[in-house]
Amino acid sequence: MVEYKRDENLSRLLKAVSDTTRRSLLTQLxxxxxxxxTDLASDxxxxxNAIxxxxxxxxxxxxxTRKTIGRxxxxxxxxxxxxxxxNWFKELKSIWELRLIKLDELMKNGDGSND
Amino acid sequence: MVEYKRDENLSRLLKAVSDTTRRSLLTQLxxxxxxxxTDLASDxxxxxNAIxxxxxxxxxxxxxTRKTIGRxxxxxxxxxxxxxxxNWFKELKSIWELRLIKLDELMKNGDGSND
DNA sequence: TTGGTTGTCAACCAATGGGTTGAATATTAT
DNA sequence: ATAATATTCAACCCATTGGTTGACAACCAA
Known part of the structure; x- marks a missing residue:
């Protein structure tokens, strides 16, 4: 089994912005x-209720964030x-790069039987 | 109505990476x-079928991407x-920054009744 | 040919998600 | 006090999603 860094926070964040309406709301804000x-909803x-x-x-x-003043x-x-x-995107890309670098070293050192 | 840049592609992309298993698969890859x-699934x-x-x-x-060779x-x-x-994140942040800058200019010019 | 591998397809199921409507709750205005 | 405004809560509906199992198809090996 893979470690499965079950970052639920990240999942919920990405899911939150995966909706067009919510992205639009964020842009508006x-x-x-x-x-x-009500002002947001009017658009x-x-x-x-949906909004x-x-x-x-x-x-x-x-x-x-929300600040309630009166109604x-x-x-x-x-x-x-x-x-x-x-950060997740960045991390993923660096993992990708890392593999390429290792691969490159392997090529240079011949068959990789060193160490 | 707001323009509603209904970027379905972006929605599907974000939804795709909003799942822990799929993020994990990407990391593995x-x-x-x-x-x-099968190799991926074994972890x-x-x-x-789910994988x-x-x-x-x-x-x-x-x-x-997929390349099928034999089975x-x-x-x-x-x-x-x-x-x-x-890019969406970047764009959103720049929209945010832009508003702050405009706000700042307004402060400097007094009550904003110019132009 | 017979049989194991590799993977998808199809049907199903329970849970979630995005939307609705109809109260209910606070707050402000008359 | 009464009514209008601003917002959430609750119940519901239907489509989608993440998972399952059971066939099926294509390929390779004996």
Missing amino acids: CQQGVSRV YDMSL SKHIKVLEKVGLV SHWIEANLEQIKLAE | CQQGVSRV YDMSL SKHIKVLEKVGLV SHWIEANLEQIKLAE
Whole structure:
């Protein structure tokens, strides 16, 4: 069995941004800054409830934060967590590179029977 | 309605890597290079069929390629498509930065009633 | 030819996900 | 007090997903 680094956080983060509506919401929030749920929802052909749920998903993985003032919930983007994904990509690429380097050394040293 | 850049490709890519098993498979492929389906599957507590399906998902989004020789299907990682995701992250961050810059200019120019 | 390997296809199942509608809860305005 | 606003909660529906098992197909070896 492989070690299976079962990084559930990363899975949930990637799943969160794998939805077009949620990515669009994030973009909106980055463009317009802090926004209320209703304001965000008004741009979509979808019920307020649906948007509310999407926001909750984003909130759960930390991609947005919420500040409730009276009956208004102010939502703000927080791109910090995106690093989780970026780091995974980086790591994967370096694993890939590493293999190529080792392969290259093997070629140079002939049959690899050294050490 | 917001423009809704419905980048289905990006959605499918992100969804593909949002699964732990598939991320693990990709890691394995980067470490070990070209591998057969059975070899990959042998590391998991899961049926060969399940792994076969996972590989097909990765294949469909271009994260792996397949070369069939006889009855052996040789699978190889191809990290090219990851750029799709990386670019989206980059774009999002630059949108965020842009707003901060504009905000900053507004502060400097007083109440923003210019132009 | 007979039989083991390698892998997919098809059908199924339980769980999850994205959407809906209809309350319910707070808060603000009249 | 009453009504409108802002938002979530709960229940539901249907499509998708991650897994299973059982055939099947193609290939290689005896």
